[in-house]
Amino acid sequence: MESLVTTQPFASSADLADRPQTLEVLADGVYALTADGDPNIGAIEGDDFVVCFEALATPVAADKWLTMLREHTTKPVRYLALSHYHAVRVLGAAAYGATAIIAHDNTAALIEERGIEDWDSEFARFPRFAKGDETIPGLTRPTITFADRLTIDLGPTRGSLVLEHVGRGHTEGDIVAWLPQQKILFTGDLIEAEAALYTGDAFHREWSTSTLDRVREYGAEVLIGGRGPVVHGTAAVEAAIEQTRGFLTTLLTAVGGVQERGGTLEEAFAAAHDALVDQYGQWAIFQHCLPFDVARAWDELSGIERPVIWTPERDRALWDRLQR
Numbered sequence: 001m002e003s004l005v006t007t008q009p010f011a012s013s014a015d016l017a018d019r020p021q022t023l024e025v026l027a028d029g030v031y032a033l034t035a036d037g038d039p040n041i042g043a044i045e046g047d048d049f050v051v052c053f054e055a056l057a058t059p060v061a062a063d064k065w066l067t068m069l070r071e072h073t074t075k076p077v078r079y080l081a082l083s084h085y086h087a088v089r090v091l092g093a094a095a096y097g098a099t100a101i102i103a104h105d106n107t108a109a110l111i112e113e114r115g116i117e118d119w120d121s122e123f124a125r126f127p128r129f130a131k132g133d134e135t136i137p138g139l140t141r142p143t144i145t146f147a148d149r150l151t152i153d154l155g156p157t158r159g160s161l162v163l164e165h166v167g168r169g170h171t172e173g174d175i176v177a178w179l180p181q182q183k184i185l186f187t188g189d190l191i192e193a194e195a196a197l198y199t200g201d202a203f204h205r206e207w208s209t210s211t212l213d214r215v216r217e218y219g220a221e222v223l224i225g226g227r228g229p230v231v232h233g234t235a236a237v238e239a240a241i242e243q244t245r246g247f248l249t250t251l252l253t254a255v256g257g258v259q260e261r262g263g264t265l266e267e268a269f270a271a272a273h274d275a276l277v278d279q280y281g282q283w284a285i286f287q288h289c290l291p292f293d294v295a296r297a298w299d300e301l302s303g304i305e306r307p308v309i310w311t312p313e314r315d316r317a318l319w320d321r322l323q324r
C-alpha cells in the first residue's frame with residue numbers, strides 16, 4: 001500500500017532512460033520492432049512495397065526505426081496502418097512517406113474530435129517520447145478508412161494482410177493486422193505481453209468479452225502486442241490474451257464492487273491496486289496507467305458510454321487526487 005501514501009512522480013514523467021530496441025524477423029518479409037516495454041511496431045513486405053503498422057511518436061523516432069528496417073528492405077512504404085489514434089503511435093507518420101495512411105473509421109473521427117487534446121496529454125505523461133516533437137507537422141489524418149475489414153494483396157507468394165476491427169477495446173477504433181498464411185498477428189494495444197494495460201479510453205466490458213474472443217479465434221502462432229516481447233507459440237499467445245482479459249476483469253470487479261456499495265473513486269483505486277498489484281505490478285507502466293484505468297472503468301460502470309477526453313489539466317487533477 002506504499003504507493004497510496006506517498007506521492008509518485010506524475011505518470012511516466014520520471015522515466016527518462018531510452019529502452020533497447022530489438023528488430024525481429026518473424027517470417028520472410030515480416031518484421032517487428034520491440035522496445036523493452038515501449039510501444040512496438042511492425043512492417044510487412046509485399047512484392048514491391050512495404051506496409052508499416054504503427055508510426056511511433058515523432059518523425060525522429062520513426063526515422064530511427066526506418067533506418068533499421070532499411071537494412072532488410074529498401075522497398076517504398078505504400079501503406080501506413082494505424083492500430084488506433086493515440087499520439088505516441090501516430091504522430092511520427094510523416095517520416096514514412098506512405099502513399100496512404102489506413103485506420104478505422106472511428107480512429108479518423110477520434111483524431112478530429114480529440115487529437116489535439118490527446119497529443120498534449122500523452123506528451124506530458126511521456127516526456128521521453130516528446131523528444132524531437134518539433135518535427136511533427138501536425139495531426140496524422142488517415143487517407144483510407146474502413147469499418148470492418150480491409151485486405152491488402154502482398155503478391156503471389158506472400159499471401160495477404162488482413163486489417164480488421166474486432167470490436168471496441170483499448171479505444172473505439174482498434175484494428176489488428178493479420179497474416180493468415182504466416183499466422184502472425186499484430187494487435188496494437190488490444191493485447192499487452194508483460195506490460196500493464198492502459199484503459200483510460202477503453203470499453204472494458206466489450207474488450208474483455210467479445211473483442212478478446214475474436215482475437216483468440218485467429219489462432220495466431222506469433223503475436224505482437226502493443227508493448228512487451230514478441231509472443232511465440234499458440235500456448236503463449238493464448239496466455240497473453242488471457243492475461244490481458246484477467247487484467248480487465250480484475251479491474252472491473254474491483255471498481256464495480258466499490259461502486260455497488262456506494263464507495264468513492266479513491267476507494268476504487270485502492271481496491272483495484274490491491275487486486276492487480278501481485279500479478280501485474282512489476283509490468284511496464286503499471287503505476288502510470290492505474291489512475292486513468294480506474295477512472296475510465298468507474299465512468300463506464302456509471303453508464304458514461306464514451307470516454308471523457310483527457311487533457312493535461314484533467315490528468316494532473318486525477319493523479320493528485322488518487323496518488324496522495
Ligand SMILES: [Zn+2]
Nearest residue numbers: 084086170189
Ligand atoms: Zn494506445
